[in-house]
Amino acid sequence: MSYIQTITPALLQGAIISLELFALTLIFSLPLGLPIALGENSKLSPLRWFCKVYVLVFRGTPLMLQLFFFYYFFPICLNIRMDAFPTAVITFALNYAAYFAEIYRGGIKSIDAGQYEAAHSLGLSRSQTLFGIILPQTFRIVIPPISNEIIVLVKDTALASAIALADIMKVSKSIVNRDGSLMAYVIAAAMYLAFSFLATCVMERLEKKTSLYDGKEA
């Protein structure tokens, strides 16, 4: 018992880093995914292709590789000194934005053509239709797949330990290496599990709240 007490503070320190990475990734990637999704449907072909290639690259290569790439990219190519934490935030945000973009795109696509026709008939402009009619419905539709992605993100933050970020994973690994006891891993697992569970609960509440107008189709 006293062993657990001695290693817990260090692990909690790591947990704060993990949670910060998690939160900042969401704050940047959730909004960033939207313009990418809209760009993928754009009539301007350069913009459309840029967004498509963006998604292809960030979804099609390992997140771990992207982390290493950016870790060295900033100092080597741009001559900017960048710590592990901002590097991790930038990489995670760019990577998750690609996934969120695809979720948004699917959500937008699933809106019935009749909604566009009704909006046209009422004289709504393109942007009024998009922001007033289409996106509000899209957000409700995408909550379940977004929740799924958020749970994945909770666990993916562990990858940042590869660029020496002192997150839960990194801290627990060094404790296990030092003490030869697996207890640190057990506590780390419990922490990840608790965060995932918490995220699930929050998303479920959000889902319930927004299903106010549920019925069948309109």
Place this chain on the structure above:
Amino acid sequence: MALLEMKNIVKDFAGCRALDDVSLSVEKGETVAIIGPSGSGKSTLLRCINALTRISRGSIALNGEVFVDSENGQVQNRSGQPEAVYPSEKELKRICCETGMVFQHFNLFPHMNCLKNITYAPVKVKGVNPADAEARGLELLKLVGLPDKRNEFPGRLSGGQKQRVAIARALAMEPEIMLFDEPTSALDPEITGEVLNVMKTLSARNTTMVVVTHEMGFAREVADRVVFMNKGKIVEEGTPEEIFEHPKSERLQEFLSSMLQVKK
């Protein structure tokens, strides 16, 4: 001068001619019913009026203003089909606002309650002040017999109620002409009446209406003029009496007798 004047409309979809030289004019205050078998081009014709479907050739004038005319030259669309030249999106929206459309599948906005469905467009498009729009919206809900549903979301209404809200939504824009695209086809037979009654009220108030319908009873009783379409052409048009009691063409006689058989 006719409120709506459609001349020599041709609409080609890839490889098939949906409308073949159709001309239709509608006078102010008139109720016109368009009947005909499935695939005869009724809905396509209706959708051309508010540019949901773009015509290939011909001209359409609303309220004396020609907004599309193939005389202005033609362009080819992506699939190489000829397409008449339309004005800019903005200009088109302004003209289309003079029409109100009611769809077969209602197409209410599911994330807005009934009142918001009705007031959204007047506030956003016409800049009506929200309080006035709401007052007008409540009046319209009363007109369609749903004064207590203002806060209900569409998902919790029956089909007939949804369609009545959809009618109120279209009326809120105060259009010159109301277009109905098979408004009762998605409804259970016993609740079509509540929607038809609202339409009857509108017709009696001299609302200009074009109604694509399979409800022969409604066409006969309410319409001032009935248009029978087949294979993309108008085959016959006349008063309900002329169409239903003295059909001239063989195709119309055939169509009417098949409709009667279904009814029995």
